[in-house]
Amino acid sequence: MADDGSKEGSTWPMPKFRFEVDLGTELKGVAFQEVSGMDVENQIIEYRKSNSTLFSTEKMPGIVKYGNVTMKRGVFVNDNTFWNWHKEISMNTIKRRTVIIKLLDENGKVTMQWTLNNAWPTKITSTDLKSDGNEVAIDTLEIAHEQLIIANG
Template sequence: MAEDGSAQSQDLKAWPLPSFYFKVTLGSKGDISFSEVSGLETEYEEITYRAGDSPAFTKVKMPGLKKASDVTLKKGVFKSDKALWTWINSVKMNIIPREVVTISLLDEDGKVAQTWELANAWPKKITVEGFKADGNTVAMETLILAHEGITIK
């Protein structure tokens, strides 16, 4: 309570958003519940150059092509859930249905606070983690997406 007896309101901009409340939409496949998202990275390749007659004995560094790293999504295996397997099995030669994938970080009210959008994403790899007879974990599958860039919406 404040000195005047009124409740103090907390500044919502003072605290960063927690990483555990998020939503993933795989284009036409809709919202799919994932337990983990990683690999939201953008990087520029480095170009180094030095002219032979340069008086400076160092190389000049310039930004080159932009490259997007793969994004990894993990989720539990559910009975009769084949959407990701159907998508990756649709790869034929160089033909794959590409999707716009949105990853949204949500606020405490479940509203979108920040969104990352992957352009022309397609499934590069899917893996089911091993099974153990004496294990005590959820069956998990991992989807690795290739894409052509991340934008923040």
């Protein structure tokens, strides 16, 4: 018989459809359709010791590189949040923020949280327009950041 999760200590993977984003503004819990690109990668440094008897290199971790995070959400009347943040960028002056992405459980409680430090918008893509379409208008925001911190529970 399959475990239905009613026993204490049983674990199930979290569904990914209930989440909210805090852009570090007066808008808390902004609803997005999709968030992607929360990745981290270490560059590889290959090094060979001069006294090594092996004819190969050692691989060591190097500088950490964070991917840009892409967020998609519907276009709303009189809501220029993305565009206003992007307008704050000028030559060598960037309005950096802390962006928090929260994965929620069925009760709305935070189960996992991704914090993007020193985030700023690098690209905004507005919706495409089609006279024969019936889809929702979607804006896409791409954010660069300098650190990704993950917290559980």
